[in-house]
Amino acid sequence: MSSSSIADTDLLQGIAAGEAKAVHRMYQDYFPRILSYVRKNNGNEEAARDLFQDALMVVYKKAQDPSFRLESALFTYLYAVCRNLWLKKLKRSDKERVTSYEDGEYNGETAGVTEAFEGDEELVHEARYQLYRRKFRELGEACQKILSLSLAGKSMEFIVKEMSLSSVGYARKRKFKCKEQLMRRVQNDPAYRELAV
Amino acid sequence: MDEEQIYQLIERYLAGELEGDELQEFEVRLGQDSKLRGEVDLARELNEVIEDEKGMAFSALVVEVEEEYLAEHGAGLGLGRGFEEASAGPDGVESSGEPESAEEEEGSGEAENGVVGGKVRRFPTWMAIAASVVLLAVVGYFTVLQGGADPAELYSEYYSDYPAPDAFRGDSSLVVRYEGAFEDYKSGKYQSAQEEFESILAVNPDDRMAIFYSGLSYQAAGSLEEAVSRLEQVAGGEYNSYQQAARWYLGLNFVKQEKMEEGKKWLELLAEGKGKYPELAGELLGELD
Numbered sequence: 001m002s003s004s005s006i007a008d009t010d011l012l013q014g015i016a017a018g019e020a021k022a023v024h025r026m027y028q029d030y031f032p033r034i035l036s037y038v039r040k041n042n043g044n045e046e047a048a049r050d051l052f053q054d055a056l057m058v059v060y061k062k063a064q065d066p067s068f069r070l071e072s073a074l075f076t077y078l079y080a081v082c083r084n085l086w087l088k089k090l091k092r093s094d095k096e097r098v099t100s101y102e103d104g105e106y107n108g109e110t111a112g113v114t115e116a117f118e119g120d121e122e123l124v125h126e127a128r129y130q131l132y133r134r135k136f137r138e139l140g141e142a143c144q145k146i147l148s149l150s151l152a153g154k155s156m157e158f159i160v161k162e163m164s165l166s167s168v169g170y171a172r173k174r175k176f177k178c179k180e181q182l183m184r185r186v187q188n189d190p191a192y193r194e195l196a197v
Numbered sequence: 198m199d200e201e202q203i204y205q206l207i208e209r210y211l212a213g214e215l216e217g218d219e220l221q222e223f224e225v226r227l228g229q230d231s232k233l234r235g236e237v238d239l240a241r242e243l244n245e246v247i248e249d250e251k252g253m254a255f256s257a258l259v260v261e262v263e264e265e266y267l268a269e270h271g272a273g274l275g276l277g278r279g280f281e282e283a284s285a286g287p288d289g290v291e292s293s294g295e296p297e298s299a300e301e302e303e304g305s306g307e308a309e310n311g312v313v314g315g316k317v318r319r320f321p322t323w324m325a326i327a328a329s330v331v332l333l334a335v336v337g338y339f340t341v342l343q344g345g346a347d348p349a350e351l352y353s354e355y356y357s358d359y360p361a362p363d364a365f366r367g368d369s370s371l372v373v374r375y376e377g378a379f380e381d382y383k384s385g386k387y388q389s390a391q392e393e394f395e396s397i398l399a400v401n402p403d404d405r406m407a408i409f410y411s412g413l414s415y416q417a418a419g420s421l422e423e424a425v426s427r428l429e430q431v432a433g434g435e436y437n438s439y440q441q442a443a444r445w446y447l448g449l450n451f452v453k454q455e456k457m458e459e460g461k462k463w464l465e466l467l468a469e470g471k472g473k474y475p476e477l478a479g480e481l482l483g484e485l486d
Contacts (some may be wrong), residue, residue, distance in 0.1 A: 018255050020262055027266040032274055045276050049267075053259050060255050132246040133256040138473045140480075141357045151247045180204045183239060185476070 008074035015056070016063035026056060030075055034082050042090060050134075050191075051089075054127040055081040061126060085123045092194040128195040135185045143178035150175050203233075207240050352453040355481055359413055359442055371397065382410065387418035405431060409439040413446060421450050432463065441467060445474040448481065461485060 014022025031052055038048035058081050062068050070077060136144065142163065149159050156168045165171045186192050198206075209215055210223055227234055246252070267276060361379040378393030391414035397407040412427030428450065431443035444467040451460030464485075467478040 018251070018258060020258060023259055023262040024266060027262060031266070035274060049263060053256070053263065056259050057252070057256060061252070129242070129246050129252075130256065132243055133253055136243075136247060136253070137257065137260070138476045140355060140477055142354065147247055148250075151244055152250075176201065176205045176208060179208060179240070179243070180201065181480070182243060183204070183236070186239065186243070 005073070008070060011074060012059070012063050012070055015060055018060075023056065026059075026078075027052075030078055033075070034079070037079075037082065038086065041086060043086070050130075051082055051086055054085060054123075054130045057130050058085075058123060058126045081123060085127055088124055089127075089191075089194050124195055128192075131189065131191050131195060132182075132186060135182060135189065138185065139178060139182060142174075143181065146171070146175050147178050147182070203236070204240075207233075207237050210237065211241055211244060348452050348455050348457075351481065351484060352449055355477065356449055358417065359446070361410070371400075378407075378410070382414060385417075387414045390414040391418060391420075405437055405439060409443060412443065416446060416450055421454055424450055441470060441472060441474040445478060448478060452481070452485070457485065 011022055011025055015026070031048075034052050034055070035045065035048040038044070038051060043051070055078055059078060072080075136147075139147075145163060146159060149162065150156075154162070156171050159165065159175075160168055160171050163171070165174065206215075206223060210220075215223055227237065267274075361382050374393060374397050378390050378397065381387070381390035381393060391411055394407045394411035394414060397404055398411065401407070408427050409431045412424045412431065415421075415427060416424035425447065428443045428447045431437065431439050432447050444463045448460045448464035448467065451457070451463065454460075461482065464478040464482050468475050468482060
């Protein structure tokens with residue numbers, strides 16, 4: 001029997017729909033506890049923020065799946081995602097000394113939730129993709145735009161006109177340069193080594 | 198084959214543009230070179246992420262909501278120095294304990310978000326940011342970089358408007374002025390916008406948001422020296438939430454004026470930090486060297 005509440009289901013639907021108030025509610029209700037967990041386990045505030053963002057993306061992606069059913073409380077699910085991801089990151093960065101989460105309320109339930117993931121790799125995959133998104137947002141606006149338009153299937157001629165570039169040749173060169181920048185930024189981030197396949 | 202050529206080959210391979218002998222040679226090389234396989238896998242994954250417009254928009258939304266949440270609750274969570282460092286980077290600027298919310302400012306005489314004795318809160322333009330990933334008209338143009346880049350070309354390449362907030366709450370007379378100023382700013386009527394911001398500053402000279410956007414409006418209108426005097430008020434001194442952006446636009450301003458040493462001074466200071474503008478500053482400094 002599912003232990004998720006109607007409120008949890010509504011919140012999950014809000015996340016699936018990309019509603020700002022649902023995301024805000026997640027921060028309001030759950031971020032302090034995840035922050036506390038990370039602090040107790042070799043992490044700092046920045047790591048907690050990244051972890052929470054990664055976990056929200058996992059929840060969002062799961063919520064897009066029409067067959068997904070929340071079988072536990074939403075926080076239990078979220079906590080399990082965070083815990084598994086954090087342990088994975090620590091293992092890969094050789095910082096394995098992790099204390100148990102001291103709130104016994106969640107220890108029993110999270111085991112079942114963990115099994116619901118298709119191995120930890122699904123979580124690592126999503127965390128890695130989150131890293132890519134962060135690095136993409138750090139690019140200049142012009143680079144973001146040219147890569148987005150190109151991968152949306154727009155022709156180089158369209159991109160030249162849209163961005164007032166001088167020629168198709170220059171647009172192609174600019175696109176390659178922007179992609180190269182993005183790849184280098186990802187590869188230079190220590191988090192990438194922790195999350196690489 | 199240099200690195201740039203390899204990246205181009207990878208992109209053409211992923212786009213299905215390689216054919217015949219060229220394709221065959223590349224596939225043989227892939228089979229033999231694990232580093233190249235790793236590059237191709239990364240490039241492929243990056244394409245998937247960029248193509249996922251909804252995922253990208255949700256991710257941007259989360260960042261915006263987080264910033265708003267932490268601005269309100271960060272201090273209560275003990276996110277003092279650490280949080281500011283994560284936002285601003287280790288640029289040596291000491292935190293003044295500057296208020297993060299308008300409520301904290303009330304009666305303090307400070308006006309981070311605009312109003313002495315009132316409450317003006319800006320809401321993040323997460324929709325604009327999410328949309329800009331896909332398609333958004335920007336003010337700013339690319340020019341061909343022929344041989345070495347000249348300052349005007351660099352400025353054109355790197356400049357784009359700083360986004361305006363979408364909504365405000367607070368004292369009604371000031372909200373009306375802000376709305377008018379930002380309507381003009383968003384419409385590209387920079388001289389009008391700058392005049393509106395200056396009228397706000399006539400009443401409240403410490404209003405940092407008005408100082409910042411006045412500087413940006415001057416700059417967008419081409420009044421570079423007037424922009425400098427405004428932006429320097431925000432870029433220097435104690436940490437504030439516009440500081441990184443102000444340093445970026447100052448750096449660009451001086452580059453356009455061909456005052457390279459001054460431009461580099463601001464860009465180098467900025468590049469010591471973390472985030473979008475420090476990364477851009479690093480890139481621009483690379484082009485200036």
